[in-house]
Amino acid sequence: MTEAIRKLFAVMPFLFGIGFIAPLTAQLMAYWGVDAPLGLSRITFGLIFGGAWGLYANIKGRWL
Amino acid sequence: MTDGPVKEDSLVEAELLVEAEVIERNSIEVPGIIPAEDGPVIGLAGDDTLDKHLRREMMKEERAIAMQFHGGATWVYAALTVTCFAIWVSLFPLAILGYLGPVGLTLGFLFSTFCAAYGFIPSHEAMHSNIYPRGHKLYWVNELTGHLSTIPIALGFGVARLTHMEHHKYTNDPQLDPDYTDGAPNWWQAILKTWWNRQPGVEGSVHRYKKMMIDMDTPASRKAAMQTTILQLVMLGTFFGMAWSGYAIEVAVLWWLPRQVGLSWIRYWLSWAPHHPQERGRYKNTRIFRARLGYWASMAMEYHLIHHLYPGIPNHRQKEAYHALKDVLRRQGVDVSAH
Numbered sequence: 001m002t003e004a005i006r007k008l009f010a011v012m013p014f015l016f017g018i019g020f021i022a023p024l025t026a027q028l029m030a031y032w033g034v035d036a037p038l039g040l041s042r043i044t045f046g047l048i049f050g051g052a053w054g055l056y057a058n059i060k061g062r063w064l
Numbered sequence: 065m066t067d068g069p070v071k072e073d074s075l076v077e078a079e080l081l082v083e084a085e086v087i088e089r090n091s092i093e094v095p096g097i098i099p100a101e102d103g104p105v106i107g108l109a110g111d112d113t114l115d116k117h118l119r120r121e122m123m124k125e126e127r128a129i130a131m132q133f134h135g136g137a138t139w140v141y142a143a144l145t146v147t148c149f150a151i152w153v154s155l156f157p158l159a160i161l162g163y164l165g166p167v168g169l170t171l172g173f174l175f176s177t178f179c180a181a182y183g184f185i186p187s188h189e190a191m192h193s194n195i196y197p198r199g200h201k202l203y204w205v206n207e208l209t210g211h212l213s214t215i216p217i218a219l220g221f222g223v224a225r226l227t228h229m230e231h232h233k234y235t236n237d238p239q240l241d242p243d244y245t246d247g248a249p250n251w252w253q254a255i256l257k258t259w260w261n262r263q264p265g266v267e268g269s270v271h272r273y274k275k276m277m278i279d280m281d282t283p284a285s286r287k288a289a290m291q292t293t294i295l296q297l298v299m300l301g302t303f304f305g306m307a308w309s310g311y312a313i314e315v316a317v318l319w320w321l322p323r324q325v326g327l328s329w330i331r332y333w334l335s336w337a338p339h340h341p342q343e344r345g346r347y348k349n350t351r352i353f354r355a356r357l358g359y360w361a362s363m364a365m366e367y368h369l370i371h372h373l374y375p376g377i378p379n380h381r382q383k384e385a386y387h388a389l390k391d392v393l394r395r396q397g398v399d400v401s402a403h
Contacts, residue, residue, distance in 0.1 A: 005293055012300075013264045019304035020320070024312035031313065061265015 013063070017054020022046035126392045130374045133385035138195045138378050141186035142209040149212040152179045156306070159314040173317045180216040180326025184334065185363060185379055187213035191225040192375045217323055217330070218296050219270060222288025226280070227273045235349040235372065236342040242276050245269070246335040247342045254336040258328040269331065329363075338368030346373070347398050352386065354402040359383070366403065369393075 008015075025046035029036065036045035057063045155172045158164050164172055189195050190210030196202040210221040227242040234240035245261055245268035248254035261268025267275060270292075277289035303315045338350045350369040355362035367382040370389065377385050386393075386403065394400045 005297075008297075009293070015304075016300075019300070020307050020312065020315070023307040023310075024316055027310065027312045057264050062260075062263040 011058060013057035014051065014054040017050040017052070017057070018047065021050030021053060023050075025049050122392055122395055126373075126389060126396070129388050129392065130370075130377065130385060133381045133388070134374070134376045134378075136378055136381055138189060139205075140380075141189050141195050141378075142205050145183065145186045145209045145213045148175075148179050148183065149215065152176060152216060155318050156314070159318060160306070160309075160311055164314070169314065169317050173322060176216065176318050176322035177325045177329075180322045181329040182363065183213040183216055183326075184330045185213075186210075187221065187224060188228070188334075189378055190221070191228045194376060194378050215295065215299075216319070217326055218292075218299050219273075220288055220292030220295050222284070223270075223273050223277055223292045226285055226288050227276055230276065232372065232375065236339060236344045242272055243331075243335045243339070244342070245272055246331050247340070248336060249341075251332075251337075254332055254340070255328065257336070258331040259324075261331070262324075262327065269327065333363045333365045334368075337362065338365045347393070347396050352393075352398065352400055352402050369398065 022043065023046060026042035028034075029042045029045070036042050040048075053063070152175070155164070155176065159169070159172070186195070186209050190206050190213070193203070193206055195206040195209055197206075200206075207221075210225065214221050214224050231241055231243050236244060238244050246254070246257060248257045258269075260266060261272075262270070264271075274289060274292070277285040277292075299319075303319060306312070306315050333355075337353060337355065340351070343349060347369070350372045352369050353366055355366055359366060364379050364382060367386040370377055370382040370385050371379075374385070390400050390403075
């Protein structure tokens, strides 16, 4: 249990990217009337953007 | 986590140990109160015994004054915490139900930021059992206040209390002070550091707290770490769920952004500003300073030295206590020029 939680927190930046940044990106785009590029839906774009950013934070250990 | 008092024995022991050490440092009865590395307070021509005698007398005077400022209307901390927490929680269903428009969300952001930052003050009082002391029939109110007030920043009260006790024991020790990583050469780098320390791969802030819980490896630290873990999982799960249900902007405005601002505010005013430049010693590890933003914006931390000398003096009485103690503190070598 403890090990599972530790592993969960180890990938938390990625999960944060998927769980929060992705829908936030999509909803902000909708709020400001911005379409996603390449014919993607806003949430697909949000998942790519949020997932990639979270993965970057996971690997680099920082968000910027 | 919000179900009243937590009275695990090891936590009690940890706190009592710290309190005993603080009392020992402050006591006029214990011969070892004068740190061996200290030099004379004033340039006395007499021998060391005379200097120690004078210093002990000053300590006696200091302690007698300080004792007058313990206690007071500390129930206000609890009342404000419960009220603010209830309003803070209600913001989320109100947002989901559509009662908060742009103006409501803006006000909600300001209020939530206030709760995140200033909630640490009642939490801090609860850490020292200043709201109601251990053994008091209302001690559970003290514990409830502590648990509720750190929820907006997603930090378990147990971790906050244990690490804060370590901070008092080892103030400005690079290895043992949990808050040492907030050190920075100037104010703008200190602000950046508050953000930097929250990065996933940097050992600072809550990350350092969690590591210290593991290193302590006591029943209390394990329980505290688990409380924080559960709190964070529940909060993240709730907010992820809200975000995916179409309320991500609301979550960002009412929780995520306020938490970021609040944590930086706390780290800057409670950790960096009063302890800069991180010297060590009873009268050196904190300082009396004048905040450009004033007394209230700095969370009353201009008089943080008083808190480290006498943790039992509640936040709202530290200013008053400082002015009563000012003369004796000046004689103890404290720079009292700021106020």
